[in-house]
Amino acid sequence: MSETTGLRIGRVADLAGVGVETIRFYEREGLVPQPPRRPSGYRQYPPDTVDRIRFIKRAKELGFTLREIRELLHLRTSSGGRCEDVRRRAESKVVEIEGKIRDLEAMQRALESLIAACQRDAPVADCPILEALSGPEAR
Amino acid sequence: MSETTGLRIGRVADLAGVGVETIRFYEREGLVPQPPRRPSGYRQYPPDTVDRIRFIKRAKELGFTLREIRELLHLRTSSGGRCEDVRRRAESKVVEIEGKIRDLEAMQRALESLIAACQRDAPVADCPILEALSGPEAR
DNA sequence: ATACGGCCCGTACTCGACTACGGAGTTCAG
DNA sequence: CTGAACTCCGTAGTCGAGTACGGGCCGTAT
Numbered sequence: 645m646s647e648t649t650g651l652r653i654g655r656v657a658d659l660a661g662v663g664v665e666t667i668r669f670y671e672r673e674g675l676v677p678q679p680p681r682r683p684s685g686y687r688q689y690p691p692d693t694v695d696r697i698r699f700i701k702r703a704k705e706l707g708f709t710l711r712e713i714r715e716l717l718h719l720r721t722s723s724g725g726r727c728e729d730v731r732r733r734a735e736s737k738v739v740e741i742e743g744k745i746r747d748l749e750a751m752q753r754a755l756e757s758l759i760a761a762c763q764r765d766a767p768v769a770d771c772p773i774l775e776a777l778s779g780p781e782a783r
Numbered sequence: 784m785s786e787t788t789g790l791r792i793g794r795v796a797d798l799a800g801v802g803v804e805t806i807r808f809y810e811r812e813g814l815v816p817q818p819p820r821r822p823s824g825y826r827q828y829p830p831d832t833v834d835r836i837r838f839i840k841r842a843k844e845l846g847f848t849l850r851e852i853r854e855l856l857h858l859r860t861s862s863g864g865r866c867e868d869v870r871r872r873a874e875s876k877v878v879e880i881e882g883k884i885r886d887l888e889a890m891q892r893a894l895e896s897l898i899a900a901c902q903r904d905a906p907v908a909d910c911p912i913l914e915a916l917s918g919p920e921a922r
Numbered sequence: 923a924t925a926c927g928g929c930c931c932g933t934a935c936t937c938g939a940c941t942a943c944g945g946a947g948t949t950c951a952g
Numbered sequence: 953c954t955g956a957a958c959t960c961c962g963t964a965g966t967c968g969a970g971t972a973c974g975g976g977c978c979g980t981a982t
Contacts, residue, residue: 654928664929665971673969684978685930702886707846710969716890719897731901734894741891745884747841751855752880755873758858762870791949793958803959804941812939823948824960849939 650679650688660697667697675700675714707744789818789827799836806836814839814853846883 657664670676676696679687696717703713716737719730796803809815815835818826835856842852855876858869 652928663971666969668931669970682978686978687929703890704969705846706883706886706890707844727901731898734898734901738891738894738898741887741894744845745887745891747845748880748884748887751842751845752877752884755877755880759870759873759877762866762873791959802941805939807961808940821948825948826959843939 650690651693653687653689656689656693656697659694660701662697662701670697670700670710673710673714675710675717789829790832792826792828795828795832795836798833799840801836801840809836809839809849812849812853814849814856 651659653664653667657667660667667676671678676693679689679693682688699717700710700713703716704710708716715733719734719737790798792803792806796806799806806815810817815832818828818832821827838856839849839852842855843849847855854872858873
C-alpha cells in the first residue's frame with residue numbers, strides 16, 4: 645500500500661493538468677489504456693500515464709485531432725506490428741509536421757516584421773502584416 | 784463587367800478550398816470583412832480575400848482557434864492602432880509560436896527515431912517512440 | 923464510527939466550428 | 953427568354969471534444 649500501488653485518477657488529472665472526466669473520456673476513446681483496478685473498482689494508473697496525457701494535450705494544441713493522436717500513439721503496436729507499414733505512416737506524419745513547422749515559421753517572420761515596423765514608429769495601419777501572413781503560397 | 788468586378792462567393796470558396804457557408808460564417812464572426820454588394824445583394828469579393836481565407840485555414844490546422852486568428856488578423860487595426868500595444872501582442876504570439884515549433888520538432892525527432900529503428904529491422908514493439916514523444920518536459 | 927472527500931458509472935449538456943435546409947431572387951449560356 | 957446553377961437569408965442540425973450531473977460506493981483522518 646505504498647506509492648508503488650499506482651496513482652488514482654484525480655492525482656493523474658492534477659499532474660497532467662486536465663480534469664478527471666477528460667481522462668475517462670480519453671479512456672473511452674482509446675487514447676489512454678484501461679488501467680488495472682483495485683477490488684473497489686478504482687483505477688490505478690502507472691505514473692507514465694501522466695506523460696501520455698500531457699502528450700495528448702500538446703498534440704492537440706498543435707492542431708492534431710484526437711483521431712490523429714490516437715494513430716500516433718498506436719504507431720508502435722498497430723498494423724499487426726508490421727514494420728514497413730508503421731514506417732510509412734511515421735514518414736507521412738513527418739512530412740505533415742514539416743509543413744506545420746514551415747507555416748509557423750512564416751507566421752513568425754510576418755509577426756517579426758510587424759514588430760520591427762512598430763519599433764520604427766511607423767504608423768500601425770501601415771504594417772505589412774496581413775500581406776505577409778496571407779501570402780500567396782497556401783497549403 | 785470584366786474580371787475587375789470582383790469574385791462571387793462561390794468562386795472565392797472554390798479558390799480557397801472551403802464551402803460557401805463557411806465564408807458567410809467567417810463574415811458573421813468578423814474573420815472576413817463584409818464585401819461590397821451588387822444591387823442584387825450578391826457579395827463581390829476582392830481577390831485577396833482568397834488569401835485571407837487560406838490563411839485562416841492554415842492557422843486552424845496549426846491549432847489556433849478562430850478567436851485567436853481573429854486577433855492575429857486584427858493586430859494591425861485593433862487597440863485603436865496604438866503601436867506599443869500591438870507590438871506586445873505580436874511578441875507574445877511569437878513566443879507562443881516558438882513553443883509550437885519546438886514541440887513539433889520534438890515529435891519529429893521521435894518519429895525519426897522510430898523510423899530508424901524500423902529500418903534496422905528492430906521489432907516494432909521495441910521502438911522507443913512513445914517514450915520519446917511523451918517525454919518528461921511538458922508544455 | 924463517521925463524515926467528507928474521492929471515485930464509480932451512465933447520461934445529458936455545452937461550446938466551437940461548421941454544414942445543411944428551404945424558399946426566394948439573380949445570372950448567364952444556349 | 954428560359955432553365956440550370958448560383959446566391960440570398962435565417963434557422964436548425966451535426967460533429968468533435970470535452971464538461972457536468974446525480975446517486976451511490978470507497979478510504980481515511982479525526
